[in-house]
Amino acid sequence: MKKVWLGTVALIAFAAPAAAADLAARPYTKAPPPAIAAVYDWSGFYIGANGGWGSSRKCWDLTDAGLGPIVAFPEGCHDATGGTAGGQLGYRWQTGTWVFGLEGQGNWADFRGSNVSLFDPTLRNESRIDAFGLITGQIGWAANNVLFYVKGGAAVTADRFRIRDAATGFVVATTGDDTRWGAAVGAGLEFGFAPNWSAGVEYNHLFMQDRSHDFTTAAGVFFGTDRIRQDVDLVTVRVNYRWGGPVIAKY
Numbered sequence: 279m280k281k282v283w284l285g286t287v288a289l290i291a292f293a294a295p296a297a298a299a300d301l302a303a304r305p306y307t308k309a310p311p312p313a314i315a316a317v318y319d320w321s322g323f324y325i326g327a328n329g330g331w332g333s334s335r336k337c338w339d340l341t342d343a344g345l346g347p348i349v350a351f352p353e354g355c356h357d358a359t360g361g362t363a364g365g366q367l368g369y370r371w372q373t374g375t376w377v378f379g380l381e382g383q384g385n386w387a388d389f390r391g392s393n394v395s396l397f398d399p400t401l402r403n404e405s406r407i408d409a410f411g412l413i414t415g416q417i418g419w420a421a422n423n424v425l426f427y428v429k430g431g432a433a434v435t436a437d438r439f440r441i442r443d444a445a446t447g448f449v450v451a452t453t454g455d456d457t458r459w460g461a462a463v464g465a466g467l468e469f470g471f472a473p474n475w476s477a478g479v480e481y482n483h484l485f486m487q488d489r490s491h492d493f494t495t496a497a498g499v500f501f502g503t504d505r506i507r508q509d510v511d512l513v514t515v516r517v518n519y520r521w522g523g524p525v526i527a528k529y
Contacts, residue, residue, distance in 0.1 A: 318423035321370060321372045322520045322521045323368070323369050323520065324369070324476075325367050325518065326365065326516055327365050328363070328383070328385070329362065329364075329514060329515060330361070330362055330515055331359070331362065332360065332362050332387060332389050332410075332510060332512045332513075333357050333510070333511050334508055334509065335510075338393075338505075340352075340395075340397050340503070351397050353396050353397050355393065356405070358390050358391030358405050358407060359389055360389045361387075361388055362386065363386055366381055368382065377427065378415075379415070380416070381429070382413050384411045385410055387408060387409055389510075390406045392442075401441050407436065408455075410434065414429040416428070423469060425469075425478075426468075427466050427468070428463075429463070429464045429466070432459065432460075433460045433462035435484070436457055437456045437457075437508070438453070438454070439506065440452045451494060453492065453493055458489055458508070460484055460486035462485070463483055463485075464480060466479065466480035467479055468516070474519055474521070476517070477517045477518075478515075478516050482511075486509060
């Protein structure tokens with residue numbers, strides 16, 4: 279019995295290497311590829327729409343009451359407020375985390391306001407902005423798909439000024455349409471929520487300076503001259519579509 283057991287052990291010992299040799303080779307598994315991350319690139323042309331709210335501070339000083347120039351008499355101030363909607367077209371290019379751009383913007387507006395004249399309380403001074411435009415440069419800093427930027431450049435507004443009878447609302451005198459140029463500064467925050475789409479919020483302040491306006495009646499008779507100071511504040515929400523998409527970087 280002992281001899282049979284020893285013989286069995288020896289047979290197993292000799293057979294094991296042969297059996298191992300007959301086993302299939304262990305399959306080779308290739309290492310997974312390195313991680314690939316999408317890096318948002320703000321470079322390219324873009325077009326978009328915007329809408330929001332604006333307020334224009336107007337202060338009137340009477341400099342001619344129809345009898346010749348006088349020492350400027352303050353007639354009071356008012357805020358012309360209302361909604362706005364429009365569009366923008368621009369180009370940005372990115373280098374590292376810095377983003378530079380140029381943009382043109384045009385908006386319809388309905389900013390209205392009025393105040394009773396301190397010179398003649400029977401009259402009400404009224405102003406309105408029908409439209410405005412901006413031509414600005416941008417400098418921004420990008421954290422992947424989040425962009426913070428500041429901007430500055432030129433601004434233009436389309437204004438209307440009227441003097442009404444305070445009791446009846448009848449238009450006594452007007453300047454007609456007026457185009458005024460000034461400067462603009464602003465800042466914005468934009469978020470890229472898709473390869474070619476971004477949305478953001480922007481604030482702009484327009485410095486429109488002082489300007490003298492002659493008022494005439496409906497019959498064309500000279501009524502008076504006012505020096506009107508004007509600044510504008512704008513808050514808008516924007517959506518842009520950009521030509522191009524995110525670049526792919528390996529790390």
